[in-house]
Amino acid sequence: MKTLILKTASAYLLPVLLVFSVFILLRGHYLPGGGFVGGLIAAIAFVLHAFANGLKNTKGLLQFHPGFLMPVGLGLAFLSGLAPVLGFDDPFMTGLWLPYDVPVLGSVGSALFFDIGVYFVVIGVTLTIIFTISESA
Amino acid sequence: MLTAILLGFLFALFLVFTGKFFRGKLAVLSALIPAGLFAYFASFISKISAGEIITKTYEWVPAFGVNLSFKLDGLSLLFSLMITGIGFLVFSYTASYLKGHKYLDRFYGYLSVFMAAMLGLVLSNNIISLFVFWELTSISSFFLIGFNNDSAASRKSALTALGITGLGGFFLLSGVLLLGSMTGTYNITEMLSMQEAIAGSEYYILAASLFFVAAFTKSAQFPFHFWLPAAMKAPTPVSTYLHSATMVKAGVYLLMRFTPILGDHPFWNNTLIIVGGITMVYTAIHSLFRTDLKGILAYSTISALGILVFLIGLGTKAAFLAAAVFIMVHALYKATLFLVAGIIDHQAGTRDVTKLAGLRKVMMPVAIAGFLAAISSAGIPPTIGFLGKELTYEASLNFGTGTIIIVIAIVLTKIFLLWAGFAAGIKPFMGKLPEAQKETKMPGLLMWFPPIILAVLSILFGIFPSLIESAIVKPMVFALGADASEDHLALWHGFNTVLLLSAVTIGVGLLLYFLVRPSNKLEQKVAKLEFISPRSIMEKGNYYFVIFSRFWTNVFQNGYLRNYVTSIILFLVILVGYILFGHQRLVIDHSQLAEITAYELVVALILVAGVLYTVFTKSRLAAVAAMGVVGLSICLIFVFYSAPDLAMTQFSIDTLTVILFVLVLYRLPKYLSLSDYKMRLRDGVLSLALGTIICVLALQVLAEPANNEIGDFYAKNAYLLAHGKNVVNVILVDFRGTDTLIEISVLAIAAIGVFGLLKLRLKSTDRTQ
Known part of the structure; x- marks a missing residue:
């Protein structure tokens, strides 16, 4: 499926889709979206790139195995839950919030970092499964 | 106190990274940990004997009432001292026993995890954390029994032990949850005041039965006793530590801890008397048919555990006093005998008691330790064993109902235990040194010194019972719910029925020792009856279960x-x-x-x-x-x-x-x-x-x-609470965040599964294994 049009388009689509996925991730707190959908969209962006340019090129672009995103995301999510225990002596997963709103993002708290963790895990899981299957099938 | 308990776990973790330094001469340094802990717990003796109870609570899961709550009273103090004291000797002994073993560091790691779990178990004041530590002892003992993991027999014994104690753990969890819902608390101290309400509850029988199964599996009571002799495949330090002095007593500890809560009820007392009675007589007689030193000791250990269960069942003040003393007696002499058996195995290369004789000529200090332990186990004065036996007889004589049967059972048990102690502690050292063992050498100091210490303590406490009387024994009886402040321990009680029974026991026991020698013939005779033993029945059950599972799997999966x-x-x-x-x-x-x-x-x-x-x-x-x-x-x-x-x-x-x-x-x-x-x-x-x-x-x-x-x-x-307007997302990342955390973990596991299945293409020869 290496058509010139798709190949050319994918070079522009990948960054656009990735930015879109981050946008979906961040807006999740107020409007439809969130880490899970964001992660899926990011994964689709990479899969599209792989379809157009071949798996090797996508892997070369990524520089590391997508599986590494799983422990990173899990760690981030877990730490965001652990932060109140370590820092404030509150029970696990208590929400912590900055007292003021950050421009663009709105109110920022531990839940945002949790969602970013989910985002990374979903990208890692989806890409690991798809890359592994397409390599060995 | 939390640090004291966690120290063993931390040390095990530390060994993972620094293990290679501890394989050599430094290994003996690890004995400093139990030594330090022993000193720490010993420092509480004066406070505890003054009647104080020390409690410490750390919040863990406050929403469900699960706390890391610890209590140090007479009962837990005695167990803590035993765990750390014998632990210290076993740690030092191991340095010499397994010298140069390539996994020595791993062994120390398992051993310290076990020690920490055991400490946590006896100090827990919350039944949930008690259960967690209980399971940890089962798991660490699995690794210790299967330490020689290249031997199939060792792996099988480890699995048997894990299967039986794991089953018990399941029953303990059920019992703990049932008791928790009956009383509305998981705190042991709070339960103490609810004894009447618990005894009157319609679930009392069920709760008590669940605790019974847990305790009987852990403490190898009939019909679950067979895992213990099989567990003797473990290296001797493990047998000494787990299978005589500490872990197998965890079941006894559980029964003692819950005596003031569930006890004083006919169901409780009768069950314990019957099960303990059957176990002590059945296994004491069994020890007669063994030729392996550790086999003899294993059966006599089960019998001693039976005596303890039986004494708890009697439930009188005299019985608690006897149990408190007998726990110490047994820990001291049985650990000594196991260490001695280990030395013989290590130096002479065999544990077959029919082939061993005259070893005193090459290892006098070991022979002395074996002799002292044997007379303590036989209850010959002036050892502490004599004291324990007197108290046991007194408790049985004054029980009231069915005295004759009870006394006959206990005397019979003691006679056979005398035989077992002599066969393991004295027989290998007497007579002429056989040709095959002329080359046997004296073991190193680290090996023969620990049994000597224990054996000397047996004598010392016997001559001066005041050393342990108010410091350890009385606080422990108090923790069991009886006040023994008026009683005094002494070797001499005057001429009475108890002394007569003692004399009969020693006389008949010695006669038996000189008449019946351990022999292969006896062992073969009993092997013919093996097919109706609980072990064979359980194994047959397992066999059919495997067939059934295979059928089930083939149909549905x-x-x-x-x-x-x-x-x-x-x-x-x-x-x-x-x-x-x-x-x-x-x-x-x-x-x-x-x-x-x-x-x-x-x-x-x-x-x-x-x-x-x-x-x-x-x-x-x-x-x-x-x-x-x-x-x-x-x-x-x-x-x-x-x-x-x-x-x-x-x-x-x-x-x-x-x-x-x-x-x-x-x-x-x-x-x-x-x-x-x-x-x-x-x-x-x-x-x-x-x-x-x-x-x-x-x-x-x-x-x-x-x-x-x-x-x-x-x-x-x-x-308002989560600062978000998208309710779906707020539920996912905040209200039900823990669920999401678990879900993404599952996702990651699934991805690793796919990766593993497709990438790890094993060669067909590897796959069959």
Whole structure:
């Protein structure tokens, strides 16, 4: 499926889709979206790139195995839950919030970092499964 | 106190990184840990004997009343001192016993995990944490028994021990939860005041039975006793530490700890007397038929545990006093005998008691230790063993009901225990040194010194019982719910029935020792009866269970996805159908349903067309594309009914699913018609049935009065508590964040599974193993 049009388009689509996925991730707190959908969209962006340019090129672009995103995301999510225990002596997963709103993002708290963790895990899981299957099938 | 308990775990973790430094000469340094802990716990003796009880609480899961709460009273103090004291000797002994072993560091790691778990168990004041530590002792003992993991017999014994104690752990958990729901607390101190309410509860028998199974499996009581002799495959330091002095006493500890809560009830006392009685007599006689030193010791250990259970069952003050003393007696002499047996095995190369003789000529200090331990086990004055035996006899004589049977049983047990102690502690050192053992050498200081210390203590405490009387024994009896402040321990009680019984025991025991020698003939005789022993029965049961499991697995999990799906759907249809049509009146509330609009109708038609096309098309690619159409139509329905989050996710998932299918489809062989007409008909009927059931279920749910309490709570508090306006997302990342955390962990595990299955292509020779 290496058509010139798709190949050319994918070079522009990948960054656009990735930015879109981050946008979906961040807006999740107020409007439809969130880490899970964001992660899926990011994964689709990479899969599209792989379809157009071949798996090797996508892997070369990524520089590391997508599986590494799983422990990173899990760690981030877990730490965001652990932060109140370590820092404030509150029970696990208590929400912590900055007292003021950050421009663009709105109110920022531990839940945002949790969602970013989910985002990374979903990208890692989806890409690991798809890359592994397409390599060995 | 938390540090003291966690120290063992921390040390084990530390060994993971620094293990190679501890394999050599530094190994002996690890004995500093139990030594330090022993000193720490010993510093509490004066406070405890003054009647103080030290408690410490750390919050763990406060929402469920699960706390790390610890209590140091007379009972836990005695056990802590035993665990750390004998631990210290075993740690030092191991440095010499397993010198140069390539996994010595690993052994120390397991040993310190075990020690920490055991300390946690005896100090826990919360029954949930008690259960956690209980399980940790089972797991660490599994690793210790199977330490020689290249021997099949060792692995099998480790599994047997884990199976039996794991079963007990399951019963303990049930008992703990039941007791928790009966009393409304998991705190042992709080339960102490509710004894009457517990005894009057309709669940009392069930709760007590659950605790019984837990204690009997751990402490190797009949009919679960057989794992202990099998566990003797472990290196001798393990047998000494786990299977005589500490872990097997955990069951006894559990019974003692719960005596003031569940005790003083006919069911409690009678069961313990009967089970303890059967165990002590049955296994004491059994020791006569063994020729392996450790086999003899294993059976006499079970018998001693039986005595302890029996004494707890008697439940009188005299019995508690006897139990408190006998625990110490047994720990001291049995640990000595095990260490001695280990030295003999290590130096002479055999543990077969029929081949051993005259070893005193080459290892005098060891012979002295063996001799002292043997006379303590026989209860010959002036050892502490004599004291223990006197107290036991006194408690049995004054029990009141069935005295004759009880006394006969206990005297019989003591006679055989005397024989076992002599056979293991004295026999190998007496007589002429056989030719085969002329080369045997004296062991190193680290090996012979620990048993000497223990043996000397047996004598010291016997001559000066005041050393332990108010410091250890009385606080312990107090913890069991009896006040023994008026009693005094002494070797000499005057001429009475007890002394007469003692004399009979020693006389008959010595006679038995000189008449019956351990021999292979005896061992073979009893082997013929092996087929009716609880062990064989359980093994046969396991064998048939494996056959049954294989049959079950082959039928339901035969590797064909279609069969899995069929059985899942069939089960679901039958279960849900039975509930829906069997029990409930079907109500479909038409008035609640919204008007059907034109665009909904169009999407529904596309959906149906997509499904039909998927089913009937001959091309796989077309089927996948049609599935995609179905998925997207469902997305549209989500959008119509204002669930944009769901629609977005479903949309992405559908895209990815189609991609995955296409990736795999490329590699499949050409389309073949594998199923016949009948199979397709069956599958069609099944699918229709499932669809109908789900449809009826959905309509039925609508007819129920809606309960929106939870939804309202989320909607109201999403912004106030969690600063978010998208309720769905707030639920995912905040209100139910822990669920999400677990879900993403599962996702990651699934990905690792796929990766592992496809990437790790084992060679066919590896795969069969």
